[in-house]
Amino acid sequence: MTDNGKPSEQLVTVGRVTTVYGVRGWVKVHSYTEPMDNILQFPKWWLRGPKGWEPLDIDAGKRHGKGLIIHVKGMDDRDLAAQLCQRDIAIARDLMPELEQGEYYWHQLVGLRVISRFGGEEHDFGNVARMMETGANDVLVVRGGVDKRERLIPYLPGQFIADIDLEAGVITVDWDPAF
Known part of the structure; x- marks a missing residue:
């Protein structure tokens, strides 16, 4: 099955948008990576939408308190950012670092x-x-x-x-x- 041009079996879920942060389009992200801010190193994100995976362009991200916040390019409104909440974030499987022998994701x-x-x-x-x-x-x-x-x-x-x-x-x- 392909979602918006990216085969879904080639994607790995690495986090989730949880809630909005502030009024300028920032959102909180729960990262499944270890350490949590490793998620910010991936250049291209995908967001699960109602019709499949959609590309998500991040222009800023940082640690904030015990979590992470990110800003999506061109999204400067809290109400627009709210549409991203409670959705999974994925990256292309081939972007994941190689593991040592005997280690598994x-x-x-x-x-x-x-x-x-x-x-x-x-x-x-x-x-x-x-x-x-x-x-x-x-x-x-x-x-x-x-x-x-x-x-x-x-x-x-x-x-x-x-x-x-x-x-x-x-x-x-x-x-x-x-x-």
Whole structure:
């Protein structure tokens, strides 16, 4: 599926416009990047609209308090800026920095099948529905599987995460099915 000339599978969601800031067209942005202001380094943004992804031209952005604010080129009115709120921000996948061996972006893990080999038996836990940041460590939110349960599995490679095979679409975990 293509949205406004950019194949949507080539885009990665990296943040969300949350609310307006001030009266001159600035908006607050919740960034999913780490650190949060890394989102400002990407030269071209896309905004999810009612008809798909639309290009978003940013002419200014900065940290403000505990968050970020940005200004969209040519948008100097609070009411116009309000139309951007509660919409996802994406960037082209090929703009994302290369990772070291054994490192993964969250979007690569979402959707993967999770198999546990706890106690020498194989258990199908379902798929990664989303990732969650807890402060101590990231967590896989896994739903489905044979028992249709939701599981929260700490993303701790070498401890609970035994293997990640992107090509096969499988994460192997060492996690008790009773939890």
